[in-house]
Amino acid sequence: MEQFVADTLKDHNLRTTTCRTEVLGTFLNKEVALSHGDLEGALGDQFDRVTIYRTLKTFLEKGIIHKVLDDEGVRYALCKDRCTEHDHHHDHIHFKCTNCGQTNCLENVHIPAVQLPDGYRANELNLLIQGRCPECVA
Amino acid sequence: MEQFVADTLKDHNLRTTTCRTEVLGTFLNKEVALSHGDLEGALGDQFDRVTIYRTLKTFLEKGIIHKVLDDEGVRYALCKDRCTEHDHHHDHIHFKCTNCGQTNCLENVHIPAVQLPDGYRANELNLLIQGRCPECVA
């Protein structure tokens, strides 16, 4: 995994620093969408708040992560299919469990075509589904 | 319109105060999703920041408005089809124009059924489409 982290950073022309390595590693470990606060919690006092914000911003710009919108705030999740800075794919489906609060990307689910009114041109689709995840349905 | 505003408040068991009347009126006039800041701007110094926040919160709880999620922050829009506190329908499609920034609800567009993986149970769907609105496509 460490190798993957290093490669990912290199692929996006980013220097491998401790903070970037740890943040990226945390995303890989947790496998759910994380907020800035989640990262601060997970990483303890290792890094300054500001540095984490800047790391997230950098990752966003490079297409390593994407924003996940949510009633309660903004979270971030890995772009698993290797978006790049110039070829960023823009259809995301996220599922948020209203019971346990976890949010994750549904990778294999496609957003069906939506029939827009005349004149509208769509670029990016963002679908948030809220409900109960398998663990919490039982 | 003033009658409509008064009726709406009454229907939801809310006292008709100046702030509520003005806020609801602004939503009716503008016909697009508004942020707290938009409302502050539209209403000038008539009301305290806090009062506007509380008015929005009350309207949310009563099902008069709903949240609109957005990369840039939270906005609010009227529930046109008369949601009530207990019967709030939860499928929303919003279109945000990346050129002029306006966000509005697409009332007559339906979210097609999404095939969820086993075990997931959906309650609420929230689709944000970003692109260009008819005015900005031209």
Add this chain to the structure above:
DNA sequence: ATATGATCTGCAACACTGTTGCATGGTAAA
């Protein structure tokens, strides 16, 4: 029309989220 209780409002203070400028420290490439 008025008194009453419920509730809404404004103010002050606070917590959280996110950004910016600048000096210092770390990274990669020669």
Add this chain to the structure above:
DNA sequence: TTTACCATGCAACAGTGTTGCAGATCATAT
């Protein structure tokens, strides 16, 4: 190893949203 560039930490600040409380306002019954 030196160097140029970039990332980090710190301090300060702006924006967003919440809470407690005293005083004002509203709806109801009289």
